Amino acid sequence: MEKPRSETGLAWQRFTSDRAALAALWVLGALYAAALLADVAAPYSLKDESREHPYCPPTAIHLLAPDGRLIGPHVRGMAMAYDTFRRRVYRATPEVYPLRFFGKGEPYRLLGFLPFDRHLFIVDAPGRVYLLGADSRGRDIFSRILHGARVSLTIGLFGVIISFGIGLLVGGIAGYWGGRVDDVLMRVCEMVMMVPGFYLLLALRAAVPDSLDPLQVYAAIIIILSFIGWAGLARVIRGMCLSLKERDYVLAARTMGLTDMEIIVRHVLPHTISYSLAAVTLAVPGYILGESALSLIGLGIQDPYASWGNMLAEAMSIVRIQFAPWILWPAFFIGITVLSFNVAGDALRDAWDPLLKGRGEST
Amino acid sequence: MLLKLEGLRKSYPGGVTALDDVSLDLMPGEHVSLVGESGCGKTTLARVVMGLVAPDAGRVFFEGREFSSVRARRGMFCRKVRMVFQDPFTSLDPRYSVRAILGEALRLEPRMTRGEELARMRGVLALVRLPPDILARYPHEFSGGERQRIAMARALMSQPSLLILDEALSSLDVLVQQDILSVLEELPRRTGVTYLFIAHNLRAVRRLSRRVAVMRQGRIIECAGRDELFSSPSHPYTQALLKAAFNYEVSV
Ligand SMILES: Nc1ncnc2c1ncn2[C@@H]1O[C@H](COP(=O)(O)OP(=O)(O)OP(=O)(O)O)[C@@H](O)[C@H]1O
Numbered sequence: 001m002e003k004p005r006s007e008t009g010l011a012w013q014r015f016t017s018d019r020a021a022l023a024a025l026w027v028l029g030a031l032y033a034a035a036l037l038a039d040v041a042a043p044y045s046l047k048d049e050s051r052e053h054p055y056c057p058p059t060a061i062h063l064l065a066p067d068g069r070l071i072g073p074h075v076r077g078m079a080m081a082y083d084t085f086r087r088r089v090y091r092a093t094p095e096v097y098p099l100r101f102f103g104k105g106e107p108y109r110l111l112g113f114l115p116f117d118r119h120l121f122i123v124d125a126p127g128r129v130y131l132l133g134a135d136s137r138g139r140d141i142f143s144r145i146l147h148g149a150r151v152s153l154t155i156g157l158f159g160v161i162i163s164f165g166i167g168l169l170v171g172g173i174a175g176y177w178g179g180r181v182d183d184v185l186m187r188v189c190e191m192v193m194m195v196p197g198f199y200l201l202l203a204l205r206a207a208v209p210d211s212l213d214p215l216q217v218y219a220a221i222i223i224i225l226s227f228i229g230w231a232g233l234a235r236v237i238r239g240m241c242l243s244l245k246e247r248d249y250v251l252a253a254r255t256m257g258l259t260d261m262e263i264i265v266r267h268v269l270p271h272t273i274s275y276s277l278a279a280v281t282l283a284v285p286g287y288i289l290g291e292s293a294l295s296l297i298g299l300g301i302q303d304p305y306a307s308w309g310n311m312l313a314e315a316m317s318i319v320r321i322q323f324a325p326w327i328l329w330p331a332f333f334i335g336i337t338v339l340s341f342n343v344a345g346d347a348l349r350d351a352w353d354p355l356l357k358g359r360g361e362s363t
Numbered sequence: 364m365l366l367k368l369e370g371l372r373k374s375y376p377g378g379v380t381a382l383d384d385v386s387l388d389l390m391p392g393e394h395v396s397l398v399g400e401s402g403c404g405k406t407t408l409a410r411v412v413m414g415l416v417a418p419d420a421g422r423v424f425f426e427g428r429e430f431s432s433v434r435a436r437r438g439m440f441c442r443k444v445r446m447v448f449q450d451p452f453t454s455l456d457p458r459y460s461v462r463a464i465l466g467e468a469l470r471l472e473p474r475m476t477r478g479e480e481l482a483r484m485r486g487v488l489a490l491v492r493l494p495p496d497i498l499a500r501y502p503h504e505f506s507g508g509e510r511q512r513i514a515m516a517r518a519l520m521s522q523p524s525l526l527i528l529d530e531a532l533s534s535l536d537v538l539v540q541q542d543i544l545s546v547l548e549e550l551p552r553r554t555g556v557t558y559l560f561i562a563h564n565l566r567a568v569r570r571l572s573r574r575v576a577v578m579r580q581g582r583i584i585e586c587a588g589r590d591e592l593f594s595s596p597s598h599p600y601t602q603a604l605l606k607a608a609f610n611y612e613v614s615v
Pocket residue numbers: 363375376377379380381399400401402403404405406407408
C-alpha cells in the first residue's frame with residue numbers, strides 16, 4: 001500500500017518532479033558548496049596578484065608537451081608584450097608547469113579554523129593558471145569569484161533571514177491584533193516601501209561611516225538590505241494571517257480550547273511558511289543584486305576583498321570589456337544565481353499551489 | 364435544561380443585525396433544528412454559542428450554570444459543547460494526520476495515556492463508521508463525506524453533551540448526505556449527545572429533530588414541535604418556507 005503523505009510531502013514530490021527546479025537546486029548547491037570550500041577550490045588567495053599578468057586571458061590547459069609527448073595536464077608560461085598598436089598581447093612560452101591536484105600552495109584556514117595548504121589544483125611559481133583570465137592586477141578571476149561568492153551568496157541568505165524574521169513578527173502582530181496596531185504597522189511598511197529601493201539603499205549607506213573594516217561593511221550591507229526588504233514580506237504575511245485566522249480549522253481549534261499561541265504555532269505559521277518559502281526564495285536575488293550594486297559603485301565590499309559586485313566595477317569600461325571580456329564572468333555568476341533562485345522560488349510556489357486551489361473560505 | 368440562550372444580540376460593523384434578541388432553550392435529547400434563509404444569522408448564533416464571536420448582549424447557560432462571558436466558556440463548556448462546521452474541506456487542517464487532528468480535541472480532557480487516547484480515537488471512529496486504520500492518513504486523502512465524518516469524530520472526542528452542526532450536510536452530495544444522516548440518527552442512542560442542528564434541508568430536519576426554530580433576520584420567529592410545525596405552521600414566513608422547500612423538493 002502506498003505510504004500516506006502529508007501536504008508537505010506532496011509539495012516536495014511535486015517540487016522535485018520539476019526538472020528546472022531540480023537543476024536550479026543543484027546549481028545553487030554547487031555554488032554554495034564552492035563558496036564554503038573557496039579556499040580549497042581556488043588556486044590563489046585574495047591577496048595574491050601578479051604584476052606581470054594584467055588582463056591575462058584564460059590560460060589554455062594542455063595535455064601534450066611542446067615536443068608532442070603526452071605529459072598530462074599542464075599550462076605554459078605567459079609572456080606579456082605590446083603589439084604595433086601598443087596593445088597588450090600574451091604569448092605562450094615553452095616552459096611547462098604541470099597542474100598539481102591537491103598540491104601545496106598558500107596556507108589558509110579551512111572552514112575558518114583548520115590550518116591547511118592544499119588546493120584543488122595549482123601550478124608552481126612562476127607559472128600561473130588563470131582558468132577564467134586575470135584582472136587589471138593579474139589576480140585570478142576564478143579564485144576571486146569563489147572567494148567573492150562567500151560575500152555575494154551569504155548576503156542574500158542572511159539578509160532574507162533577518163528581513164523574514166522582522167516581516168514574520170510585524171506581519172503576524174498586525175494580522176492578529178488588527179485594529180490600531182495593524183494600521184500603524186502597515187503605514188510604516190508603506191513608508192518604507194514608498195521610497196524607491198535603490199535611493200533608500202544609497203541614503204542608508206551614506207548614513208553609515210566610511211571607516212569600517214570589511215566585516216562591518218558586510219554586516220552594514222546586510223542590515224541595510226534587510227531594512228529595505230522586510231516591509232514587503234510583512235505585508236504579505238499580514239495578509240496571509242488575516243485570512244488564515246478565519247479558516248474553519250483555526251476556528252475549530254479555538255472551540256477545542258487551544259490557546260492563541262498554540263493556534264498560531266500549529267495552525268497559522270506553518271501555512272504562512274509554505275507560502276513565504278517561495279516569497280523568500282524569490283527575494284534572495286534582490287539582496288544579491290543590491291550588494292552587487294553597492295559594491296559596484298564602491299560603497300560595498302572594498303579591495304582586496306572580493307564580491308561579485310566589486311569585481312564588476314572593473315568592467316565599467318567598454319574598452320576594458322572589449323580587450324578583456326573575461327572580466328564579465330562575475331556578471332555571469334550573478335546571473336545564474338539570480339536565475340536559479342527565481343526558478344526554484346517559482347517551482348516552490350507552484351508545488352504548493354495545487355493544494356491551495358479549490359479550498360476557498362466558506363462559512 | 365441543557366442549553367439556555369437568553370436575549371442574544373449581535374450586530375456587525377456596517378449595521379447588519381445578525382442576532383436580534385435571540386432566546387432558545389434546549390432540553391437534553393431534544394435535538395432542536397434551526398432553519399431559516401441564508402444570511403438570517405444561523406452561523407452567527409452558532410459562533411456566539413461557541414465563543415468565537417462575542418455577543419453585544421445576552422446570556423448563555425449550560426446545564427444550569429451561567430457561561431455568559433466568552434472567557435468562561437473556554438474550559439468545561441468547550442469540552443461539553445462541540446461544533447461541526449459546514450465545509451469539511453476547510454475544517455480539517457491539511458497539515459496534520461487524522462491522529463493529530465483527533466488528538467487536538469483532547470486538549471481540555473484530563474491527561475490520558477497513549478493507549479487510552481488511541482482507544483478513544485478508535486471508539487469515535489467506530490461511531491462515525493470509519494475504520495481505525497486511517498489514523499496515520501491526512502485529510503486530503505479522504506472524500507468530502509469521509510472528511511465530515513472525521514470532523515464529527517473530532518467533535519465527539521471529548522464526549523460532548525451538545526453538538527452544534529452548522530449546515531454540516533450542505534456541502535455534501537445527496538447520497539453522502541443520506542449516509543451521514545444515518546450516522547447522525549444513531550449517535551444520540553449510543554452517546555447521549557443532543558444536537559443543535561442548523562440546516563436548510565427540511566427532510567433532514569424532520570428526521571433528526573423534535574423541535575424546530577425558524578429564524579429570520581436575526582430573530583427566532585417561531586419555535587414549535589416538529590410535527591406541529593410541519594403540519595400547521597403558524598407564522599406566514601414559516602408557511603412560505605415550507606411551501607418553497609417541499610415544492611422544490613417534490614419538483615426535483
Ligand atoms: N464577520 C462578519 N462581518 C460582518 N457581517 C457579517 C459577518 N458575518 C456575518 N455577517 C452578516 O451577518 C448576517 C448573518 O450571517 P450568518 O453567517 O450568521 O448567516 P447564516 O444564517 O449562517 O447564512 P447561511 O445560511 O448563508 O450560512 C449576514 O447578513 C452576514 O452578511
